[in-house]
Amino acid sequence: MQDKKGRVPSEAVAQATKEALKRRGVTIEDIAEIVYRLQLPYNTNLLMEDCIDSVERVLRKREVQHSVLVGIELDELAEKKKLSEPLQSIIESDEGLFGVDETLALGAVMTYGSIALTTFGYLDKSKIGIIKELDTKIDRSVHTFLDDLVASIAASAASRIAHRFRDLEEDGVAMADTPALVLESSSHAGSDF
Amino acid sequence: MQDKKGRVPSEAVAQATKEALKRRGVTIEDIAEIVYRLQLPYNTNLLMEDCIDSVERVLRKREVQHSVLVGIELDELAEKKKLSEPLQSIIESDEGLFGVDETLALGAVMTYGSIALTTFGYLDKSKIGIIKELDTKIDRSVHTFLDDLVASIAASAASRIAHRFRDLEEDGVAMADTPALVLESSSHAGSDF
């Protein structure tokens, strides 16, 4: 799974990230729904389509992909009891003072700025939508990392929309009038990596 | 105001921090009240006295003191219209996409770990107690930085209690049975700088 320099192609990493989320029961739409609820108060023209686009954009970022792959790997290993002790017990029981799940998610969300970061903190506590579902599962599944990762992706996508909406407002364009493609490629202040 | 090496004594910095908060209308008790509301669900024996102690401990940390002094200085300069444009307008109007207030607060809260950080994000959005009062003032006062700083101190103090409570539980001691002094000097896993 490596190129001549022994590296995994970016496309394979992107693909694996999407598959991992799907395998763990989280769809792009689940995450987009959280984004919609977060951003609607600030932007009444917002469409679910915009939110889906924004989530997909966030998922193209390497930092995000790597965090998702590592976090889900640890959840799955814990589920299969394949971690060594005491880590197995700590992750399996989602200990309150274990913070590596938040740290990993923070590493992804911080690339979207300090507002994304505070939004992540809010989601991490108030747990809406799929985040709540993951958090309250009563079967033997382990989602210690996944709920934080989903909160991180949703917060990033919401922050991304906030920045872009501001850019478009300044250009005198309302979001609903704007085809998704234009929305994506707007090249203003907050919009570039 | 400097020692032989041209440095300001730590005690003077600590004192100035407390005075700055007081001058801006925020008491230790105001902050402790938020801590109490945050931690009570996890710790029914919690006393307001514990929360006040924890806030005071947080305020002894240099990173926290420096953030408070810089943030309040910027608020006060903006109030007096002493900043240059466009910064004056940005801070005075507390622009939604301005994130330096959050960044400054994050610099302080991150020293209390990732759980403090997510708690800060939660407070920054849900604005309880004095944070709400600061945020909704209708006079000409500017609190762009102050509300984030208060959220940061409260989140830090709450996280500090969570870690210490766990330490005491392991020692078989309930928090209410423990004199504040002992509570402060417990020397377990989470408790040392």
Next chain:
Amino acid sequence: MQDKKGRVPSEAVAQATKEALKRRGVTIEDIAEIVYRLQLPYNTNLLMEDCIDSVERVLRKREVQHSVLVGIELDELAEKKKLSEPLQSIIESDEGLFGVDETLALGAVMTYGSIALTTFGYLDKSKIGIIKELDTKIDRSVHTFLDDLVASIAASAASRIAHRFRDLEEDGVAMADTPALVLESSSHAGSDF
């Protein structure tokens, strides 16, 4: 200096950021030179032009602009002795344990990911190029914040090139063969906000 919603237009903020750097004696080229020295070992085809483009891109980001404006404002106020004590003494003397300058710079650099962040730490200690000049000025100028901000912009621009170079390699294109415009708009994994 505000629009109908009382906000400063993004263009005005961008312009003010560039002017502030220039006023303090830092050119885009000064920063680009650091980027060039950082990235050349990993990318022998790198051109100064690529580095200048990357610095300009970084300077279009709101988080970066806001950090620069706040940091330079504090340096200039300290120079004019306009800050209140003890902050005036702390910033004027660039105290070793004062960390708000680093925190502010971190808020900007963290949006470029963890590698940008470690590069910033490296520059903050090893002080090459214009960063060294700022740090060793013997006149009465205060650059407590500016040297960290420059390190942050350089680290961000370098990290941005590293990500894009990888994207282009995967597309089978060498950086030197690529017009700057294409380089900027490459739309791969690491390249979008």
Next chain:
Amino acid sequence: MQDKKGRVPSEAVAQATKEALKRRGVTIEDIAEIVYRLQLPYNTNLLMEDCIDSVERVLRKREVQHSVLVGIELDELAEKKKLSEPLQSIIESDEGLFGVDETLALGAVMTYGSIALTTFGYLDKSKIGIIKELDTKIDRSVHTFLDDLVASIAASAASRIAHRFRDLEEDGVAMADTPALVLESSSHAGSDF
């Protein structure tokens, strides 16, 4: 390995952290040596004993212990080819753009403040002492996470000494005159969690 609430005792986590480092070939002394090299220029009275004490203190912090346990677990799983693809290849080859190792280490170091954080960035690039040894091993061992974790612990311990040294200076005491125990329990501005 759990208490009545299903939690792992802090003491067991602390013990496991020390054993994990030892198993991977890193001693407390190896890390203390880096701390010594970092801090000696600022503090000519510094003793290796102070550095060892400081490293041990850092290793008592939960955030640090959890990061170490997760990072070493991932290194060891990668060594045994037990991770799923593409994560296995990414971690095994220590890809340049993989940043989760830095993120994990940052989560630990950030609790020691912004100066610890920049010191970490410096160590991450300049790789002195045991960090270099780990980075250049030519056998089949995987140390993708370990070198960053060691840099993080060393940076934290060095920052801790810097803060405490300042406290003691203000108290009019030189570090060498101070028994380690006193050094540990100094209760000034920078010293409490």
